Amino acid sequence: MHTRLILAAALASVFCGCGETTSKDPATAIAAGAGLCASYNFDRAAEHFAAARMLAPAGSEAWLQATFGLAVCRQQEVPIELPRVAEAAALFKEVVEKGGASPLAAQACLNLGRIAELRDTSADTPDLEEARRWYKQVVDTWPDAAIAGEASLRMGVTWIQSLERKDVEAGIAILEARAARPNEPWAGALWKQAGDAWWVNLGDRANAVRCLGRCIEAGHPDPSRAALTVWRAAKLADESGDRDAALGFYRRIIERHPNSGMAWDAQQRMRELGVEPPPIKLAVMPEEKKA
Amino acid sequence: MNAHSTKLAAAIAPPKSRMKGMMNGWNAVGLVLLTATLGISLWRVTSTEKQLYTDDVAVVRISHWQLELGYRQALQRLMDDYNAMQDERFKRGEIKKRVKVIQLPVSEKTYAQLINTNLIAHTAPDIIEMGFSRMVSGGYKAEYFVNISSLAELPNPYNAEQYLSPELDADTKRALPVMPWRDTFLDGMIGGFDRDLQGYYGVCTTFAPGGRLAVNVDMLKAATGSEDLPQTLGQLLDACAKLRAWGKANGREVWPIAATRYNTNNWTSMIAPFLRESQRAVDADRDGSVNMHEFLTASQKGVWSFSDPAMADLVAATRALSAEFPNGFTAMDRDAAMFLFTQQQSAFFQCGAWDAGTVYRLAEGKFKVKIMGSVMPGKGEKWGPKHPVNEAAMTAACSYGLYKLSPNLDVAIDFLRYWTSQAQNQRFNQEADWVPCIVGTRLTEGMKAFTPRIEGIYGGSAWLPTWEGEAIRLTLEGQMLGVQTGEITHEKMAAKMAEAIADADYGAPKVFQRSDELSRDQLRASERSIGTQALLRLLAPDKAGSENNYRAVVSTQSQGLNGMVNEAMRRCAERELPKAGAATTDGGSK
Structure with missing residues (x-):
């Protein structure tokens, strides 16, 4: 009798502790959890996801969502503690096992790679082999999904970060192979990472200019920093003696990135190269917005 | 009551004569003052509560630290017009409640405490200038402030044709009403974007370029014989030397450039x-x-x-320039430097756009003021030629966030849209002598020196x-x-x-x-x-x-x-x- 009372009290306390999560509807609890995650309230969000996980039938879409949400909360709750991160990894694995081809499973795989790669605390050691396995699983299982591009980027970086020439080359090969796929949504990011590695890590100007040029064509992953990439490409092309390419990049800075702060320097260099540069017109209102 | 307790009560009670003594003289005055203070406090608290938490009026409070002359007045006029416009709407039955927007200007020194305390107590102002407090950044920002990203994608209703300035060109008149709010900002609303949170959490209301010099033109002319503003560092130092000589000849102590401890990092x-x-x-x-x-x-x-x-x-060059500053400038604050300038002990005052309104107002009727850009050594001059850093990448400033728990969030959003509409942003900044930040806005003549400089070298070089x-x-x-x-x-x-x-x-x-x-x-x-x-x-x-x-x-x-x-x-x-x-x-x- 005592045991039953204690059990009832414990269950009641769980639900009382959840406060607003007494909802019988997993969808409502998941929505509440997601809303709290948006404001970085991971501890409170975890309560909602935990409640939804109990309410939803195991393996159902709602259960996968709740499990995934709970895992994210455990991984991101501050202060970061390794046992909590281990709990997150176990939950992500459940999503991978029961999620089949669901996008949640793909993201869970990627997140497992992130957990393996990151140094969560000073006592943590990155496991790059393990990270690569998870990233590869994403690329192999969802080859045509956008997330495969992100996983390829992550996988390439696991090699480049060793800073050893052979590894850096292996990483660049992964990045370039994925970036070259037609209509790859992550192409800009992949070419940028490859171009930077060619220059910063390997000191190879020609390959850096080639990849950075492809990045600019594909669309820079961070438009607010695009001018810095174009500048790097311009300087490297200039130093390699590729005058035409350099002039093209300098012109692009003036015409496409007049607000970057680098346009005047680009004008100066064009003059030094014997070409009259276009004028700087600050992008007060881009032409397309006038239409 | 037994005999024992009666004795005890008599023992601890003050004698009647002592009571009378306590109530005499200063003690009585103190008691009256205390009671009056308590009464006034209670009345103030109650009346403020009535003002802020009435069911009949949607009150929106704006907190900021811009105490420069002109800013509060311009904001007040903007709020008054907005309140009047909403009154009309209320009378026409278009809105259910009357609206009242009020401002809470607070000194920089106490701003962080005000925001922190009220955010924690869930009593924060509805619109908060984002700065000073750590609770307006990082995870706190996500917790307490509204992510306005989806709103930023919608047009600003106060950019509808009937609200626009009549002098706008046809292209801009056609474009503004349909442009997403974000794109109506000259910096693309970057000033309010939080990269980590991947969202827009602030609405900027102005540009705030610094590094300019306010010039007392009368003093400059008296010393140099010309109203021409110096264009290079060499010319500036030459003018400073003439100002000193002029001061000496006229028995006046002159410090050519009024600078403060903020100018100790000029060299950067x-x-x-x-x-x-x-x-x-x-x-x-x-x-x-x-x-x-x-x-x-x-x-x-x-x-x-x-x-x-x-x-x-x-x-x-740094030494040469700072030799023209007042003695002890490293310990002087902005007000002290402003005082030197307005008392005409200095002909130049190192300032930013935020100071211009104060400078113009304090100099009014006393002397003529012009603003000039920063100067570098010119061709043929010592250390020259050098190019200044350009300002093409400048982002807008004075960013205001929306408090998530505001009971009148819809009104707060509406007011921020009003404030950052083409016509109102132009009017507000012109009246305050600040720099507007919306497409199609114009600067006043006196503020043209604050137009971002597009010529000059890239300033990304940190070296620090x-x-x-x-x-x-x-x-x-x-x-x-x-x-x-x-x-x-x-x-x-x-x-x-x-x-x-x-x-x-x-x-x-x-x-x-x-x-x-x-x-x-x-x-x-x-x-x-x-x-x-x-x-x-x-x-x-x-x-x-x-x-x-x-x-x-x-x-x-x-x-x-x-x-x-x-x-x-x-x-x-x-x-x-x-x-x-x-x-x-x-x-x-x-």
């Missing part, structure tokens, strides 16, 4: 112009600027040092250790302070800096170590943002940032190479930097 704006050639050689990763790793690696390798002729020029290298930075700042007051020579300063960079406890090796640790911490922090966005994209797409923003943050984080990017950069610098002496191509003035 000279770094990029003076060290431009060195920068080209030290910029190993070719990103257009010199980061801390390149700077320290170059110093360690002897490629560049503080003894370089270009640095000697920078030090000499960031906070991981705080000890080196503090040494540098201390030395430069000594240089400015004439207490330290360039040679001594250069020797001290070489010593600081080589120091085993806080020099370059330690900075590299701390920087690597910081890089790993930042990488983990950005993982929180990425993980959250990934979750929101799957579970609550309406709350997620855009795909492009997600890719931008992931790409930026990937470039951190899992905490190894600094080491990669140092190896790049080791590989690319020339042999000792090769980078010192600036030449100097010797």
Whole structure:
């Protein structure tokens, strides 16, 4: 009798502790959890996801969502503690096992790679082999999904970060192979990472200019920093003696990135190269917005 | 009551004569004052509560720290007009409640406490200027402030044709009503974007360029015989010399440039112009600027040092300029410098756009004021020619966030839209003598000197250790302070800096170590943002940032190479930097 009372009290306390999560509807609890995650309230969000996980039938879409949400909360709750991160990894694995081809499973795989790669605390050691396995699983299982591009980027970086020439080359090969796929949504990011590695890590100007040029064509992953990439490409092309390419990049800075702060320097260099540069017109209102 | 307790009560009760004594004289006055104070306080609290928490009126409070003359008045006029407009709407039955927008201007010194306390107590103002407090950034921002990203994609209703300034050109008149709110900002609303949270959390209301000089034209003319403003550093120093001579001849003590302790870092704006050639050689990763790793690696390798002729020029120019400042300027605040200027003891006042309104108002009827841009050594002048840093990449300022728990969030949003509409933003900034930040807005004649300068070199060149290298930075700042007051020579300063960079406890090796640790911490922090966005994209797409923003943050984080990017950069610098002496191509003035 005592045991039953204690059990009832414990269950009641769980639900009382959840406060607003007494909802019988997993969808409502998941929505509440997601809303709290948006404001970085991971501890409170975890309560909602935990409640939804109990309410939803195991393996159902709602259960996968709740499990995934709970895992994210455990991984991101501050202060970061390794046992909590281990709990997150176990939950992500459940999503991978029961999620089949669901996008949640793909993201869970990627997140497992992130957990393996990151140094969560000073006592943590990155496991790059393990990270690569998870990233590869994403690329192999969802080859045509956008997330495969992100996983390829992550996988390439696991090699480049060793800073050893052979590894850096292996990483660049992964990045370039994925970036070259037609209509790859992550192409800009992949070419940028490859171009930077060619220059910063390997000191190879020609390959850096080639990849950075492809990045600019594909669309820079961070438009607010695009001018810095174009500048790097311009300087490297200039130093390699590729005058035409350099002039093209300098012109692009003036015409496409007049607000970057680098346009005047680009004008100066064009003059030094014997070409009259276009004028700087600050992008007060881009032409397309006038239409 | 028994006999014992009666005795006890009698023993502890003050005698009647003592009671009477206590109520006499000052004690009585004190009691009356105390009661009156309590009464007034209660009345104030009750009346404020009535004003703020009435059911009949939607009250929206705006907190800010802009106490410069003109700002509050211009904002008040804007609010009055808005309140009147809403009154009309209420009378027409278009809105259910009357609306009242009020401002809470607070000094910079107490602003953070006000915001922190009220955010925690859930009583924060509805619209909050974002700054000073740590609780307006990071996770707190996500918790307490509204992500306005989806609103930013919608047109601003106060940019509808009937609200626009009549003098606008046809193209702009056609474009503004349909442009997303975000695109109506001249900086694309970047000033309100939070990269980590991947969303817009602030609405900027102005541009705030600094680095200008307000000029007392009457004084300048009296001393130099001309109203022409100096165009170069040489001309400025020449005018200063003439001002001193004029002051002496007229028995007046003149400090040509009214500067404050804020101007002790003036020299940092000279770094990029003076060290431009060195920068080209030290910029190993070719990103257009010199980061801390390149700077320290170059110093360690002897490629560049503080003894370089270009640095000697920078030090000499800094000293020459600060010699025109008042004695003790390193301890003076802005008000003291403003006082010197308005009392006509100084002909120049180092100012930013935020000071202009105050300067114009205080000088009105006393002397003529013009604003001039910062100056650099000209062609043929000592240390010249040097180009200033351009301001093309300037982002808007005075960002206001929306408090999530505001009971009148809809009105707060509406007012921010009103404030940042083309016509009202122009009017507000013109009245306050600030710089408007919306497409189609115009500056007043007096503020044209604050138009962002598009000509000039890229200012990305830092050359300064960031906070991981705080000890080196503090040494540098201390030395430069000594240089400015004439207490330290360039040679001594250069020797001290070489010593600081080589120091085993806080020099370059330690900075590299701390920087690597910081890089790993930042990488983990950005993982929180990425993980959250990934979750929101799957579970609550309406709350997620855009795909492009997600890719931008992931790409930026990937470039951190899992905490190894600094080491990669140092190896790049080791590989690319020339042999000792090769980078010192600036030449100097010797």
